[in-house]
Amino acid sequence: MSLSLGVFNSKIIALAESDKDPNPLRHDMAKGKIVAGCIAPHPPHLVYAENPDQNEPTSEGGWEQLRWGYERLRESLSEIEHDVIVILSPHWQTYVGTHFLGLENFQSLSVDPVFPNLFRYHYDLNIDVELAKQIHDNAEKAGLAVKMMENPDFRVDYGTITTGHLFNPKWDKPLVVISSNRSTDYYSAEVMQEMMIELGRITRETIEESGKKAVILASNSLSHRHFTTESEIPEDMSKEHIASHAMHLWDMRIIDYIRSGQTQRILDEMPEFIEQAIAESDGGGLSWLISALDTPDYPAILHGYGTIIGTGNAVVEWPCYKHEEGSQ
Numbered sequence: 001m002s003l004s005l006g007v008f009n010s011k012i013i014a015l016a017e018s019d020k021d022p023n024p025l026r027h028d029m030a031k032g033k034i035v036a037g038c039i040a041p042h043p044p045h046l047v048y049a050e051n052p053d054q055n056e057p058t059s060e061g062g063w064e065q066l067r068w069g070y071e072r073l074r075e076s077l078s079e080i081e082h083d084v085i086v087i088l089s090p091h092w093q094t095y096v097g098t099h100f101l102g103l104e105n106f107q108s109l110s111v112d113p114v115f116p117n118l119f120r121y122h123y124d125l126n127i128d129v130e131l132a133k134q135i136h137d138n139a140e141k142a143g144l145a146v147k148m149m150e151n152p153d154f155r156v157d158y159g160t161i162t163t164g165h166l167f168n169p170k171w172d173k174p175l176v177v178i179s180s181n182r183s184t185d186y187y188s189a190e191v192m193q194e195m196m197i198e199l200g201r202i203t204r205e206t207i208e209e210s211g212k213k214a215v216i217l218a219s220n221s222l223s224h225r226h227f228t229t230e231s232e233i234p235e236d237m238s239k240e241h242i243a244s245h246a247m248h249l250w251d252m253r254i255i256d257y258i259r260s261g262q263t264q265r266i267l268d269e270m271p272e273f274i275e276q277a278i279a280e281s282d283g284g285g286l287s288w289l290i291s292a293l294d295t296p297d298y299p300a301i302l303h304g305y306g307t308i309i310g311t312g313n314a315v316v317e318w319p320c321y322k323h324e325e326g327s328q
């Protein structure tokens with residue numbers, strides 16, 4: 001009796017052992033994460049002022065405060081390992097759902113429709129189609145309207161290109177590029193925000209499932225009222241200032257929330273911000289970013305602030321990697 005019980009017990013132990021993962025760390029190791037989230041504005045003036053080989057017009061500089069801000073952002077993340085950069089751009093405007101670039105590579109000439117004198121940029125960018133499709137599929141399962149953009153002649157918007165260049169001028173990492181579903185215009189800022197909070201959650205969970213490390217970028221200005229005429233020398237900084245005092249007050253209010261870890265208040269005040277400051281977060285990028293970062297309550301780093309043809313622009317980093325479990 002005791003012998004057969006012993007055999008029975010050892011069988012159970014053997015079964016339990018065979019159920020065990022031979023590599024108990026595997027699941028943990030495979031979990032992906034967002035290592036940082038940023039506001040990375042895209043006025044083409046910043047690329048024009050840098051004079052990279054890819055851009056045809058040449059300049060004498062300008063907008064240094066913001067360009068130094070981007071330098072500080074790049075430096076801050078230079079040692080933080082990441083596999084992919086995810087961008088949501090308000091200049092890729094889609095009215096039926098959210099779209100994702102869905103081919104391995106896109107190359108062409110991008111010309112800014114309002115500032116063709118500043119931005120004629122020859123781009124060549126690579127896409128992480130696998131991750132883009134995973135986010136697309138999970139969004140579809142959650143009931144959002146989505147589409148993969150698989151037209152090889154599709155012209156990538158200048159917001160994506162400018163943010164892509166300023167964040168990573170070497171273009172040596174693949175991108176996931178997400179369109180701006182114009183639900184603010186079609187419905188309201190409230191509807192837009194509800195959809196972007198859902199897309200942000202799905203983006204975060206999909207990155208975690210994917211096993212990849214990602215930096216996510218909301219490509220947008222803050223207040224967005226701009227001058228209707230351009231000075232003779234666009235980079236003449238004696239002509240640059242915020243469009244109005246009201247725009248300045250809104251920018252400082254949002255920056256205060258950013259720096260003091262009050263992202264829920266940004267979401268709460270988003271409809272007023274969009275309406276009163278004509279904010280470029282009407283495209284959904286900022287709501288998506290805050291949601292993907294799980295509405296952080298720790299302070300973000302303000303790397304720079306400056307105006308561009310009257311609009312307010314902040315370069316901001318939420319350093320998620322400093323706030324992971326066990327990192328303190």
Ligand code: 2X7
Binds near residue numbers: 042280
């Ligand atoms: O797209 C932009 C922008 N958001 C702000 C200022 C100037 C030009 O382009």
Ligand code: FE2
Binds near residue numbers: 043090091159221280
């Ligand atoms: Fe813009």
